[in-house]
Amino acid sequence: MRVSGLKPIIAVNYKAYHPHSFGENALRIARDARRVWEETGVEIILAPPFTEIHRVLKEVEGSGVKVFAQHADPVEPGAVTGYIPVEGLKEAGVQGVILNHSEHRLKIADINMLIAKARRLGLKTLACADVPETGAAIALLKPDMIAVEPPELIGTGVSVSKAKPEVITNSVSMIRSVNKEVLILTGAGITTGEDVYQAIKLGTIGVLVASGIVKAKDPYSVMKDMALNALKALA
Numbered sequence: 001m002r003v004s005g006l007k008p009i010i011a012v013n014y015k016a017y018h019p020h021s022f023g024e025n026a027l028r029i030a031r032d033a034r035r036v037w038e039e040t041g042v043e044i045i046l047a048p049p050f051t052e053i054h055r056v057l058k059e060v061e062g063s064g065v066k067v068f069a070q071h072a073d074p075v076e077p078g079a080v081t082g083y084i085p086v087e088g089l090k091e092a093g094v095q096g097v098i099l100n101h102s103e104h105r106l107k108i109a110d111i112n113m114l115i116a117k118a119r120r121l122g123l124k125t126l127a128c129a130d131v132p133e134t135g136a137a138i139a140l141l142k143p144d145m146i147a148v149e150p151p152e153l154i155g156t157g158v159s160v161s162k163a164k165p166e167v168i169t170n171s172v173s174m175i176r177s178v179n180k181e182v183l184i185l186t187g188a189g190i191t192t193g194e195d196v197y198q199a200i201k202l203g204t205i206g207v208l209v210a211s212g213i214v215k216a217k218d219p220y221s222v223m224k225d226m227a228l229n230a231l232k233a234l235a
């Protein structure tokens with residue numbers, strides 16, 4: 001079921017590629033994302049490493065580009081050395097947080113606690129799932145967005161839209177059977193506008209992308225092609 005009237009979403013997970021995800025490279029991706037947002041109006045979410053959040057926020061200030069953290073720890077603030085509570089992310093100024101990425105998994109009870117706390121603090125949540133069934137289970141916890149990403153395709157450049165379209169269609173139907181509102185994205189191996197077009201045609205509202213943008217020679221061109229194809233798919 002299409003959630004009509006919504007803008008497509010391109011979420012960029014910087015991960016921790018070096019040097020791509022840090023310093024001037026991190027800012028270049030942010031500048032490129034702002035330009036694509038200005039030119040297309042597509043929703044863009046950037047998820048830089050914790051160390052880059054402050055300067056990426058500065059780079060996109062005044063635009064509609066949103067900045068999310070890549071993770072939050074299921075802890076209360078206090079004597080928790082080295083952990084990052086949601087309260088700290090709120091103070092840092094992010095608009096949301098990715099939870100349960102395949103590379104940083106959480107227990108279901110922790111996902112539940114973090115979604116509730118993020119909501120209380122006014123932060124959006126983008127929860128990740130490895131398979132449709134996990135996506136449906138997490139949908140019951142009412143995150144704002146769910147991204148289903150088959151781990152075996154992550155980082156391969158073989159897109160889930162082409163290699164495993166049934167993962168997308170099964171995710172959409174299983175998630176929608178328990179949650180009519182959550183925004184559904186997909187990811188893993190997404191590198192081209194065509195991958196994005198197919199992902200949206202299969203029922204999602206957007207994509208979660210890492211290496212295809214973060215490690216690209218020209219992130220602007222990749223994001224622009226993805227944005228234009230996303231709009232075409234929803235037209």
Ligand SMILES: O=C(CO)COP(=O)(O)O
Nearest residue numbers: 013154155188189210211
């Ligand atoms: O893990 C992912 C996004 O969170 C997908 O990674 P790739 O885009 O590099 O396949």
